[in-house]
Amino acid sequence: MKSKRIAALVTTGVLTLTTALGLYSWWNTNLFGDDSFCNGKLTPSDLASALDTQGRISSVSSSGTTGLPEFRCTVERTSKFLGAEPMKVDVHTAVYAPDFAFQTRTWKSPATLSYLSGNVTGAVSADRGWVMLPTSCRDKAGFLGLGRRRLPAEHEVTVVEARLERGTAEPSKLADLLVKAAARVTESAGCSLGAGDTRPTLQGPGEEKQLDTASACGMQGFAVPADALIDGEVTPGAERVSGTASASWTCDLRFSGSAEAEVSFSTTSDPSIVNDVLRRTPGWKDLPQGQGEIDGYSRAILKCSGKDVYFGMRQDDTYTSVLLDEGKGRWTAVSQAMFQSFLDAAGKQYGCPAVKVPRS
Known part of the structure; x- marks a missing residue:
């Protein structure tokens, strides 16, 4: 009888262990x-x-x-x-x-x-x-x-x-x-997809650093207009750059102040982005003398040294609201001046023609 009890206990133990191992594998592996x-x-x-x-x-x-x-x-x-x-x-x-x-x-x-x-x-x-x-x-x-x-x-x-x-x-x-x-x-x-066997490399973001309003995004001549700042709400903060000028490049200006506003800028010559499909989106208007196309104060495609280059600016909702609270004229003037400054500075890096951002 004793040997039978031992055998039963061993069997029960084995079954319990097997069940536990099975549950462990089910919970923690892809078995x-x-x-x-x-x-x-x-x-x-x-x-x-x-x-x-x-x-x-x-x-x-x-x-x-x-x-x-x-x-x-x-x-x-x-x-x-x-x-x-x-x-x-x-x-x-x-x-x-x-x-x-x-x-x-x-x-x-x-x-x-x-x-x-x-x-x-x-x-x-x-x-x-x-x-x-x-x-x-x-x-x-x-x-x-x-x-x-x-x-x-x-x-x-x-x-x-x-x-x-x-x-x-x-x-x-x-x-x-x-x-x-x-x-x-x-x-x-x-x-x-056209990727082949080559693993894409990543162009990571740089470290966030203090915003230089005279040379924003590390770009000489890219000035943040004085009217873009509002005492207590929108003050000089930080900037961060990612990507490369040879592909897609972006920069975020994160302002200090109670509004916690942000404005982002971008450029790209990637043909997957800059093409006839993009030009079909509503809002584009031709620039004079075949210089390219522009969409208000947010986007432009310029013909630069034999290739099309995209330039973009996006204000977050908070920043737009803060400027509009100061009056639509303030928003229009700041948006035009900021996009113009960006186009002037970034365009030089790509050999782009000097263009005038029209006032809407």
Whole structure:
């Protein structure tokens, strides 16, 4: 009887240990997990590299149909008893105007991102990023909206974007994830990302430093107009630059003062951004003598030493509101003067013609 009890206890112990090990593996590894995610656009290894922590990778939600380019998914990595912080990322295709990253409030502070250089257009930070599909894919891949597939309009392009809802990622690893997802989207669409086997390099943001209102963004001659500052609300603060003049370049001016306002500037000669698709967005007007096109105080495309160069300025909502509180005339004068100063200084770096920003 004693030997039977011992055998039963051993059997129970083995079963308990086996169950515990099984549960541990289920909670903390990808054993018997899915072999692909996001309708085949991402693999477990893609996600494990970007969500670089311990735990099991699992799908939270997924939309789309295998074989179609468009997709939307949310994936998380969680663990038990390991003390690892949970991570969650949303990845999907979307359509925007080509210069969306420089002009939309949802992608504010563009100089905090690292810009991809090489054959792929995009940018990443520790918690968000995007990669643009080439224009050859424009009418072949779109996004999923209200349960329906929608291709981009004539003035839009398609991107693959990611946002980490929990946790942060190494920017280079998030870039790798986005490039791989974008490559599979283009494969499904019957076009090519054009990245080849070359891993895109990142041009990271510089350190934030004190704003020099006489030479903003480290650019000689780029002066912040005196009327752009408002005592107590908008005072000289800090600036940060990211990217390179040879590809995409951005600069954020973060003002001190109670308004906590920000103005961002950008330039790019990337043909994936500066092209006929961009020119189809509403607002463009021709400049005299074939110098290029301009859209108010926010965008210009100039013909500079044989190539088209984009120049952009975006005031955040807070700064616009503060200026408008001082009167529409104040906003108009400041916006015109600031964009003019930027065009004059940045244009010299690209060999651009001197242009006059028209007053609206």
